[in-house]
Amino acid sequence: MNRPSGIDWRAVGVLYARETRLALRDRTIVVNSILIPVVLYPFLLWVTFTGITFVRGQTSDLTARVAAFGLEGGLEGRPALRKELETDPHVSFVTASSPTAGAVDVRSGSLDAVLEVLPSGRAEAALQVRLTWARSKERSTAARERLTTFLDRVRERALKREGASRGMDGPAWTLFTLEVRNVATGREMGRFVLGLLLPLLFVVMVSMGCFYTAIDATAGERERSTWETLMTVAAPRSSIVVAKYLYVLSFGFLAGVLNLAAMALTMKSVTAPLLARFGAGLDFTVPTAGVLVLLAGALVLAAFLAAAMMLFAVFAKTFKEGQAMLTPFYMLATLPVGFLAVPGIELTTPLALVPVVNVSLVVREAIMGVFRWPQIAIAAVSSALVIAGSLRLVVRVLSAEEVVTGAFAGGLVAFLRKLLRGRSRPVSGKRAS
Amino acid sequence: MTAVTASPVAVRGLRKSFLDENRGEVRAVDGIDFDCAAGEIFGLLGANGAGKTTTLRILATVLRPDGGSASVMGHDVTREPDQVRRSLGFYSASTALYPRLTARETLEFFARIGGLSRERVRGRVNELIARFGISAYADTRVEALSQGMKQKVSIARTVVHDSPVLIFDEPTVGLDVLNALDMRKLIAELRSEGKCIVFSTHVMSEAEKLCDRIAIVHRGRIHATGTLGALREATGLHYLEDIFVRYVETAGG
Numbered sequence: 001m002n003r004p005s006g007i008d009w010r011a012v013g014v015l016y017a018r019e020t021r022l023a024l025r026d027r028t029i030v031v032n033s034i035l036i037p038v039v040l041y042p043f044l045l046w047v048t049f050t051g052i053t054f055v056r057g058q059t060s061d062l063t064a065r066v067a068a069f070g071l072e073g074g075l076e077g078r079p080a081l082r083k084e085l086e087t088d089p090h091v092s093f094v095t096a097s098s099p100t101a102g103a104v105d106v107r108s109g110s111l112d113a114v115l116e117v118l119p120s121g122r123a124e125a126a127l128q129v130r131l132t133w134a135r136s137k138e139r140s141t142a143a144r145e146r147l148t149t150f151l152d153r154v155r156e157r158a159l160k161r162e163g164a165s166r167g168m169d170g171p172a173w174t175l176f177t178l179e180v181r182n183v184a185t186g187r188e189m190g191r192f193v194l195g196l197l198l199p200l201l202f203v204v205m206v207s208m209g210c211f212y213t214a215i216d217a218t219a220g221e222r223e224r225s226t227w228e229t230l231m232t233v234a235a236p237r238s239s240i241v242v243a244k245y246l247y248v249l250s251f252g253f254l255a256g257v258l259n260l261a262a263m264a265l266t267m268k269s270v271t272a273p274l275l276a277r278f279g280a281g282l283d284f285t286v287p288t289a290g291v292l293v294l295l296a297g298a299l300v301l302a303a304f305l306a307a308a309m310m311l312f313a314v315f316a317k318t319f320k321e322g323q324a325m326l327t328p329f330y331m332l333a334t335l336p337v338g339f340l341a342v343p344g345i346e347l348t349t350p351l352a353l354v355p356v357v358n359v360s361l362v363v364r365e366a367i368m369g370v371f372r373w374p375q376i377a378i379a380a381v382s383s384a385l386v387i388a389g390s391l392r393l394v395v396r397v398l399s400a401e402e403v404v405t406g407a408f409a410g411g412l413v414a415f416l417r418k419l420l421r422g423r424s425r426p427v428s429g430k431r432a433s
Numbered sequence: 434m435t436a437v438t439a440s441p442v443a444v445r446g447l448r449k450s451f452l453d454e455n456r457g458e459v460r461a462v463d464g465i466d467f468d469c470a471a472g473e474i475f476g477l478l479g480a481n482g483a484g485k486t487t488t489l490r491i492l493a494t495v496l497r498p499d500g501g502s503a504s505v506m507g508h509d510v511t512r513e514p515d516q517v518r519r520s521l522g523f524y525s526a527s528t529a530l531y532p533r534l535t536a537r538e539t540l541e542f543f544a545r546i547g548g549l550s551r552e553r554v555r556g557r558v559n560e561l562i563a564r565f566g567i568s569a570y571a572d573t574r575v576e577a578l579s580q581g582m583k584q585k586v587s588i589a590r591t592v593v594h595d596s597p598v599l600i601f602d603e604p605t606v607g608l609d610v611l612n613a614l615d616m617r618k619l620i621a622e623l624r625s626e627g628k629c630i631v632f633s634t635h636v637m638s639e640a641e642k643l644c645d646r647i648a649i650v651h652r653g654r655i656h657a658t659g660t661l662g663a664l665r666e667a668t669g670l671h672y673l674e675d676i677f678v679r680y681v682e683t684a685g686g
Contacts, residue, residue: 008515011546014542014545014546015546018531018534018542021533021534021538022531022533022534025533026533224529224531224532225527225529226529226530226531228495228525228527229529229530231493231494231495232493232494232495232518232521232523233518233543233546233547234515234518234519234546234547234548234594234596235515235518235546236515237514401495401496401497404495405490405495405496407451
């Protein structure tokens, strides 16, 4: 294959328009790069609230099967305790031969909890109540919560009564009251929540936008046998590479921006009012500078991922092979971002040098209204260098005739190894006649 | 611009080798020379693996030669690949169309990328749609077309930018008798328009009917070149098949 020549921007425009038109007619690309980013958040929100409502409904209707010991007769209001428990429609008493047998039943799941009032030995000592439950059983957990709440309520009432009988007014019978104050505003809380959620989903979405288009632009051409057709059109090879790169980049960027827009809309118009009903007034407004940084972040991320993914996918001969070649890189690019949700991780200078991680940290901090401009500049410059290097390598790979003709057996690593060894002859995997 | 020769297509001492994991270095093209003039169909006749496709791929700038030279309309394939591609249309059984474009969109794309102005594209595409009998399915996606229909669209896209040189690499492979006949008719028409056509085939009857001059290619070399009449005279044999076998056997093959 011949050396790359200058870029013909007119040809780039024609090729780009064709790539885009073809992509918009491909169901896989439309679903993964456009539909999923748009519907993901409303869908997740629906699933979450439906799930919460369902679980709450199930829990509130659950009847706790309880075996009680030591509530019969004697002093300290034990019969009253039992009587009060019996009036609770969500508690049913079950017979067990002993507390030990009851614990075995709890473990097996035929019983939810065992409530024992232990003998105190002294009349003036407080009652000792033991609650046996199994953390591994959801029913048992629900029974524990129900019984604990019930016992707290009974104790509070008794203390109040006792205080009143001793002439203590109001809450004086309590040693102290605790008031917890959250000084974070609704806006700050909203940004904090967004900052935790958004970077990972943002990186995943931009990656998804690049993933299928990168394969479509390279392995897809081979699978459809249109690669050679393209190699013989009257356009410089560099223009073909640039058009394909811009196509992959723009779909990655589009996926990222649509994702951000969908998230903003969902959070502001659906999540915030819902949370307000539960008493949590969160405001998901992102600062204007943050929006600009987000857009720039989407562009930089898409620019890097497009180049990197094309670099891997260009060696694949079929769409399936392309997916297999790209998946490890996809995982490598997206998984570390999940760890960034850990509190305390900030955009430091070393992290500003790591591709993908740097952009997701810039994005997270921008949402929270934090802008470390020196580190942002380092992230921008290092990203630009990595993108330029990757693109150069893409052009180099697509200048190798064994790659163009599909004769090269192996992936990027094999190609780089060969490049370093200086072998320039094509390997005849698919030799022409 | 490098003027190698006055012929639209000129090939001199062309060489190309591949590394085969089992056989080591294989000389696919081993010093091929030929010219093709305007209004001529030059046929490369050879068995599978003779070096025809490699030669044509070098002319189309898909492959880079190891040695020798090749030029299209005076442009060297190695030094001026962009100009070479602008000067030719390349058709092969392995060059497919984009399934999600309609026939019209396909032609428009190749016309635009071939350098035609936006204004000229519509007229040229309509002209080819009428000429190749594509009208009935011009706005149907390629993926829904039959093999014969696709073939017509493929030829139309090869000639849409009106290049002076056309390369056809085994164009009738996989076609039924009637479609192959149509294809040969279209290629003959293009010759009458003054196009310089380089054509490869392993079908003797096709070469006999279509080619003005025939080169017998075997193991990367041309063993004889000439009109059918000249080849008959040189060998004393009438049928091209016999002539071909004679040269191949003489070459030790």
